[in-house]
Amino acid sequence: MRLLYFAWVKQKAGISQEDVTLPGEVRDVSDVISWLKTRGEGYEAAFADLSVIRCAVDQEHGDFDTSVQGATEIAFFPPVTGG
Amino acid sequence: MIRVQAEDFDIGTEVAALTKGRTDIGALVTFSGLVRDANDGTVASMELEHYPGMTEKELARIEQEANERWPLQASLIIHRVGKLMPGDNIVLVVTASPHRQAAFEAASFLMDYLKTRAPFWKREDKNGEAHWVDARESDGDAAAKWDL
Numbered sequence: 675m676r677l678l679y680f681a682w683v684k685q686k687a688g689i690s691q692e693d694v695t696l697p698g699e700v701r702d703v704s705d706v707i708s709w710l711k712t713r714g715e716g717y718e719a720a721f722a723d724l725s726v727i728r729c730a731v732d733q734e735h736g737d738f739d740t741s742v743q744g745a746t747e748i749a750f751f752p753p754v755t756g757g
Numbered sequence: 758m759i760r761v762q763a764e765d766f767d768i769g770t771e772v773a774a775l776t777k778g779r780t781d782i783g784a785l786v787t788f789s790g791l792v793r794d795a796n797d798g799t800v801a802s803m804e805l806e807h808y809p810g811m812t813e814k815e816l817a818r819i820e821q822e823a824n825e826r827w828p829l830q831a832s833l834i835i836h837r838v839g840k841l842m843p844g845d846n847i848v849l850v851v852t853a854s855p856h857r858q859a860a861f862e863a864a865s866f867l868m869d870y871l872k873t874r875a876p877f878w879k880r881e882d883k884n885g886e887a888h889w890v891d892a893r894e895s896d897g898d899a900a901a902k903w904d905l
Binding site (some may be wrong): 679680681682729733734735749751752753754755756757 | 769781790805806807808811815816836840846848871872875876878879880887890891892896
């Protein structure tokens with residue numbers, strides 16, 4: 675599964691994208707975040723305040739309870755600021 | 758039509774291309790957004806980051822939604838990415854319809870939704886320091902009124 679990070683989430687995590695194999699018990703986006711936070715300080719810092727974290731599963735906006743089973747791409751980013 | 762590009766755009770050229778050979782359009786609305794200095798000369802430049810792939814899909818979804826809600830004859834969204842300077846164009850929305858109300862409303866809807874749904878992020882270089890622009894609550898309120 676490919677994980678993508680954008681804007682300050684990318685800066686704090688220290689990585690823009692990576693291919694990972696998620697543990698079998700990971701079912702939804704919140705599980706992915708919990709798992710990521712065990713992988714180092716950068717991820718802990720990036721996901722310290724979940725009120726400013728948004729996500730997309732397979733390039734569609736998702737929520738923390740969106741299933742990631744069968745997904746190929748999950749992205750994490752702050753609230754968008756285009757326009 | 759959707760375009761995500763680093764290059765600048767020219768409003769006159771885009772409008773001419775959109776209306777060329779057509780005599781059915783009665784109303785055409787354009788909105789363009791520019792890089793704004795915070796009135797104090799401190800914004801040196803801005804970097805527009807985006808999520809390639811999802812950006813185009815999300816803009817297409819937003820445009821599709823506008824076309825389902827209003828009788829549009831044409832629509833165009835151009836959004837720039839990369840490094841921009843104060844005064845530069847960022848975004849262009851064009852809507853065309855037989856009468857003005859649909860074109861006005863659809864253009865407003867497209868901008869409100871683009872600002873809260875399309876995966877772009879602004880980073881300002883201000884006083885020699887780069888910082889990510891925070892989302893504005895009023896943008897969320899503006900999008901909420903369309904009840905998508």
